Amino acid sequence: MNRSLAPIGSLLAAAALTLVPLTGACADESAASIWALGSQVILAQSTPQVGDRAVATSDPGLQRFLTRVGAHISYQPGQQYIVVTRADHRSILFTIGEKTLRFDGVDQDAPFVVREHDGAAWLPFFALAEALDFTPVSTGSSIVLQPQLTSIDLQPDHGRSLLILHAAVPTHPQLVRATAAETIIRLPGLGTHLPMQHFVDAPGLRAIDLAVTGNPRNPTTTLTLYTTLHSRLGLLGTPDPDGVVLAVAPAHVALGAPPLGGAKFAATTALAVSRAHTQNLPFAPLPERGIEADATPSPLPTPPPVASLPTLLPAAVSNGSSLDVPVVNDIHEMPDKEAYLIHLSVAGQPTFSWHLLGDGRFYVDLPGASLGIPPREESVGDPRVVSLRLRANGTPDAPNVRLALTLRGTPLVALGTDPQGITIRVTTDHSVAAISPIGSGRIGVPIVAPVAVAAPSGSMPVADAAAFAPGTNPRLIVIDPGHGGSDSGAIGNGMMEKNLTLDIARRLRTLLVEHGWQVRMTRDSDVDVYRPDDSAHDELQARCDVANRLGARLFISIHINSFTTSELTGTTTYYYKPQDATFARIIQSRLIADLGTDNDGVRRENFYVVRHTTMPSILVETAFISNPSDADRLRTPAFRQHVAQAISEGVTTYTGGAPSTVLSAPLLPAPDATPTPSDGDDLLP
Numbered sequence: 001m002n003r004s005l006a007p008i009g010s011l012l013a014a015a016a017l018t019l020v021p022l023t024g025a026c027a028d029e030s031a032a033s034i035w036a037l038g039s040q041v042i043l044a045q046s047t048p049q050v051g052d053r054a055v056a057t058s059d060p061g062l063q064r065f066l067t068r069v070g071a072h073i074s075y076q077p078g079q080q081y082i083v084v085t086r087a088d089h090r091s092i093l094f095t096i097g098e099k100t101l102r103f104d105g106v107d108q109d110a111p112f113v114v115r116e117h118d119g120a121a122w123l124p125f126f127a128l129a130e131a132l133d134f135t136p137v138s139t140g141s142s143i144v145l146q147p148q149l150t151s152i153d154l155q156p157d158h159g160r161s162l163l164i165l166h167a168a169v170p171t172h173p174q175l176v177r178a179t180a181a182e183t184i185i186r187l188p189g190l191g192t193h194l195p196m197q198h199f200v201d202a203p204g205l206r207a208i209d210l211a212v213t214g215n216p217r218n219p220t221t222t223l224t225l226y227t228t229l230h231s232r233l234g235l236l237g238t239p240d241p242d243g244v245v246l247a248v249a250p251a252h253v254a255l256g257a258p259p260l261g262g263a264k265f266a267a268t269t270a271l272a273v274s275r276a277h278t279q280n281l282p283f284a285p286l287p288e289r290g291i292e293a294d295a296t297p298s299p300l301p302t303p304p305p306v307a308s309l310p311t312l313l314p315a316a317v318s319n320g321s322s323l324d325v326p327v328v329n330d331i332h333e334m335p336d337k338e339a340y341l342i343h344l345s346v347a348g349q350p351t352f353s354w355h356l357l358g359d360g361r362f363y364v365d366l367p368g369a370s371l372g373i374p375p376r377e378e379s380v381g382d383p384r385v386v387s388l389r390l391r392a393n394g395t396p397d398a399p400n401v402r403l404a405l406t407l408r409g410t411p412l413v414a415l416g417t418d419p420q421g422i423t424i425r426v427t428t429d430h431s432v433a434a435i436s437p438i439g440s441g442r443i444g445v446p447i448v449a450p451v452a453v454a455a456p457s458g459s460m461p462v463a464d465a466a467a468f469a470p471g472t473n474p475r476l477i478v479i480d481p482g483h484g485g486s487d488s489g490a491i492g493n494g495m496m497e498k499n500l501t502l503d504i505a506r507r508l509r510t511l512l513v514e515h516g517w518q519v520r521m522t523r524d525s526d527v528d529v530y531r532p533d534d535s536a537h538d539e540l541q542a543r544c545d546v547a548n549r550l551g552a553r554l555f556i557s558i559h560i561n562s563f564t565t566s567e568l569t570g571t572t573t574y575y576y577k578p579q580d581a582t583f584a585r586i587i588q589s590r591l592i593a594d595l596g597t598d599n600d601g602v603r604r605e606n607f608y609v610v611r612h613t614t615m616p617s618i619l620v621e622t623a624f625i626s627n628p629s630d631a632d633r634l635r636t637p638a639f640r641q642h643v644a645q646a647i648s649e650g651v652t653t654y655t656g657g658a659p660s661t662v663l664s665a666p667l668l669p670a671p672d673a674t675p676t677p678s679d680g681d682d683l684l685p
Contacts, residue, residue: 035144036068036144037374041145050111052127053125066084070087081094081096082114092128092132097113098110133147133167137216146191148167149187149190149192149221150166161205162246164244165223167187172189173223196209196210196211203250204249204250206226232260234260243564326348328344328372328373329373330344333388335382338427343422347372351443352365366400369399369400369401371391382426383408385407390404475516476551477520479520481505484529492562500634505521515652536608548615554615563626565626569627571588571592571620572588575618575619576605587618587646591646597630
């Protein structure tokens with residue numbers, strides 16, 4: 001958490017690890033089912049304890065639950081400590097022989113003593129879930145692990161207020177209503193134990209109310225912001241996949257974000273907000289520099305390692321309106337020896353389309369549908385499926401829900417529909433006939449047989465093929481200044497990433513041209529490469545297309561890192577294709593030698609632009625805009641010139657000098673495999 005954040009009342013107090021009382025059948029019997037994020041958690045190695053349940057560290061159900069929430073457990077037989085690392089990199093520590101757990105440096109009482117047995121440590125499962133911000137709620141016959149909105153932080157920022165919301169899972173806000181005096185936002189899938197009302201004295205903001213509705217499995221937290229007259233509200237991008245940043249600004253202060261509300265927004269959300277509000281909406285934000293006053297809120301970029309950032313979904317229904325809007329309301333996975341089955345439950349009968357891409361990716365789109373459950377992204381322990389992702393990736397005026405699978409090997413994908421949704425069957429039974437990799441259908445209407453889509457041979461992306469040449473133009477280098485236009489990138493310490501990356505790219509271009517290179521930039525001004533407010537996929541692919549179509553010899557993407565806390569600092573160089581590792585190591589070596597920043601290493605990461613470009617490609621995270629020391633460096637033209645100089649010198653080393661020479665470079669130490677957070681060049685499928 002950023003040390004500069006000012007707490008609102010007690011909102012920053014650490015959540016107590018007190019369990020909800022588990023009474024009746026749930027308290028002492030193993031018959032009670034456990035549910036989390038729409039799926040049952042099946043614990044094979046567990047035993048009931050008073051007020052909790054002991055589970056072995058080797059239990060597959062525990063491992064699967066931790067993977068789904070982005071956590072990781074570390075324990076080896078004979079060790080004294082068990083460490084669970086959360087998605088936000090904070091640690092939960094258990095000690096063999098002790099009845100405590102340590103979280104955020106504070107010891108908490110555990111329900112029972114942690115023991116070792118048969119090579120595994122036995123932990124209190126519900127206490128661990130609480131430390132991961134999931135509250136266990138008894139419903140009589142089952143226990144639901146309910147994800148929580150854990151904190152709301154208030155940060156004054158150049159005359160405006162930033163509200164930073166943290167949650168247990170990726171958070172997808174829905175705008176219900178925006179007026180001159182209040183804005184109502186829903187956070188579906190989240191409960192909260194935070195105080196329900198807070199009076200604040202901050203720019204543009206007077207008070208905050210919270211309310212929780214729904215049921216234990218499908219809670220909704222509603223946030224009401226009472227603003228000063230003519231204040232405006234915007235949604236900012238954030239590198240925290242489980243967080244949301246809202247900007248509130250008085251009329252005379254620049255908002256610095258696409259505003260929520262306005263005439264165009266009212267028109268495009270007429271299906272989701274009652275006519276009384278859409279026709280007489282008194283909320284009229286003032287124009288922002290580079291943003292129209294009535295601009296529709298834009299989808300936000302998606303950062304690693306989790307696939308999605310907060311994206312504004314279609315506005316929620318208010319005032320009792322009943323509308324026929326399709327909703328994806330559940331997903332069930334049913335793997336067995338012969339096939340991997342998925343059933344996607346859909347309320348309504350929307351059309352859908354499917355696509356099989358050339359690198360083992362398969363996805364189904366439901367245009368016009370909204371997501372009524374928390375998004376999901378997880379690795380799948382199945383010989384036919386590598387990973388699964390379910391998320392809303394549309395816009396307020398063009399909603400869409402996508403289910404994406406990454407396939408392993410050469411399976412076939414069969415599709416079927418029923419009045420309740422879509423069934424997807426992934427199998428290695430090649431007697432199933434294959435059809436075109438592109439098709440469409442409608443929920444409840446049978447698909448004309450045959451209903452299978454053949455996966456291409458091999459599961460590695462096309463861009464991995466070692467046969468890719470360095471490029472047909474041996475003198476051309478493409479520089480990609482990260483973000484731009486409607487996408488500001490990371491924001492911190494009074495700076496915007498898109499401006500810094502463009503400045504560094506221009507300096508690098510000058511140096512490379514002086515050395516005889518031809519240089520093409522994906523953008524040379526503050527614009528989107530594809531088009532304003534485009535999808536992350538289209539924007540990133542457009543950047544790749546510039547280099548691929550021109551046959552560039554090298555591709556260099558420049559970014560500024562950020563994180564939710566101010567502690568992280570340093571420089572990192574990323575690559576994806578194995579043959580690009582040498583290029584990345586050389587650039588990183590020059591950057592560290594010239595900049596004096598912390599060495600965060602060379603990383604192989606599934607970033608879109610380094611995966612989908614065919615020539616040697618790297619992505620450089622120069623420094624952390626969220627760290628005060630790194631930000632002071634980034635603010636100076638001299639530092640940005642040093643970044644450009646170091647990359648230029650690295651290019652010379654890697655290519656051997658003259659632009660037309662054959663690629664050659666000395667071998668450096670192997671890249672460090674430890675992952676680090678980055679600012680948001682997303683992990684698209």
